[in-house]
Amino acid sequence: MSATFDTSTCPVPVWLPGGHIQTLYGAYVAPANHLRFVxxxxxxxxxxxxxxxxxxxxxxxxxxxxxxxxEPLPRKSVALRWMTDEDRTLIEGMTETPALVLFHGLEGNSESRYSQSILQYFRARGWLVVLAHFRGCSGTPNRLARAYYSGDSDEIAFILRTVRSRASNAHWHAAGVSLGGNALLKFLGERASQARHLKAAAAICAPMDLVATGNHLSDNWFGRHFYTRHFLRSMKPKILEKATRFPGAIDVVQLSSAKTLRDFDGAYTAPMHGFSSAEDYWTQSSSKPWLPSIETNTLILNARNDPFIPQASLPGPDQASTAVTLHQPAEGGHVGFTTGTFPGNANWLPARLARFFLTGY
Structure with missing residues (x-):
């Protein structure tokens, strides 16, 4: 057992030095597409x-x-209308069409810059593309007290079955970003036989060792005071709104005082989804132990300067199956990968995925 190991560079420009700047520029500043959806x-x-x-x-x-x-679509949604029967008929008739389902990251959606860059790239090349929103991330609160979490193989399986049922004769590929990448990898290893219809898969900046990543973001100064604060700014209000609909189901006092991802996952994610603690959730949901069991041709892309993920936690070739390609360029940040002259572009990442999907390397 030995994965293919690739350390070729992502040509990040000199005016974007360091993992933090590459991450933030890619997330907030880099030119973005504006693909619209049904x-x-x-x-x-x-x-x-x-x-x-x-x-x-x-x-x-x-x-x-x-x-x-x-119901009306959320005001800020990049989906412009609801699907019709005519749309379903059109999708069902896409025979031999290449298709991609994308799983977003923590608090992401179809408007996220990385979602737009990936989906627009493949759509422009004639692919059928779909982003599956995790519960509560589409702009409309989900119905239940539960939400989404990083190791939910049942949800990944349901999403893959759903998109395949809509276009059963398409050539399906799957990609996941950050949290969505970890969830996809865990599914691929845990339920390899259910993924055999996929032509290929990819995980981008996936935190495969959630204990290492969770502790790093909770204890590292920048992770605790900037990245975590950013995520909690949207996560806490969502869950506090749930608490008004499900009295007694959520520890509001503990949740309100959460200042780190460890606090948040200990107060809500872990108990709501059947785990005893944040560390138990992180341990059981990590995809790294499942990498040796992956049978689908899979690209795992992680920049070694990702400020979310400790480099020491990244897998080596002996920790994944022969179906896996580990691409670990020195630079790129966390889902940054901006290239080109100022102001740069986000084409390197989807082009890297496309190369793997089409050639296997």
């Missing part, structure tokens, strides 16, 4: 729902007035 709401087996944002050949997104039995 949204489909899918009910889950446990009585909740997931929102899928679709785009593809012939699938035209345009503003539309919702039918009387449809």
């Amino acid at each position: 949204r489909e709401r899918v009910n889950t087996p446990d009585g909740d729902f997931l929102d899928f944002d679709w785009s593809g050949p012939g699938l035209v997104a345009q503003p539309a007035v919702p039918a009387q039995d449809q």
Whole structure:
């Protein structure tokens, strides 16, 4: 057992020095696409729902007035209308079409810069693309007290079954970013037989050792006071809103005082999703132990200067199966990978995925 190991560079420009700057520039400043989507709401087996944002050949997104039995789309959504029966028929007829389902990162959505750069790149090349929003990330609160978490293989399996059922004759690929990448990798290793329909998969900046990443973001000064504060700014209000709908289900006092990801996961994510503590959640949800079991051709891309993920926690070739390619360039930050002359562009990342999907290396 030995994965392919690639340390070739991502040509980050000299005017973006260091992992922090590369991360922040990629997330907030780098030029972004503005791909529009058609949204489909899918009910889950446990009585909740997931929102899928679709785009593809012939699938035209345009503003539309919702039918009387449809709720309006969120005001800031890049989905312009709800899916129709005609759209479903069009998608079902996409025979032999290459297709990509994308799993976003923590608090991401279809408007995130990395989502836009990846999906626009493949859509422009004739692919059917879809972003599957995790629960509560599409701009509409989900129905249940639970939310989403980094090791939910059941949810990944449900999403993959759903998109495959919509376009059963398409050539499906899957990619996950950060939290979504870890969840996808865990599924690929844990349930390898259920992933055999995938032509290939990719994980971008996935925190495969959640204990190492969670402790780093909770204890490191910049992680604690900047990155964690950014995430908690949206996560805490969402869960406090849930607490008003589900009295007694959430420890509001403990949640309100959370200042780190360890605090938040200990107060909400772990107990709500069946774990005894934040460390138990992180340990059981980490994908790293499952990498040797992956059978699908899979690219795992991690910059070694990622400020979220300690370099020492990244896997080596002897810690993953022969189906895996580990690409660990020296620079790129956390889902940064900006290249080119100022103001730069975000094309390197989707082009790297496309090369792997088309050639296997």
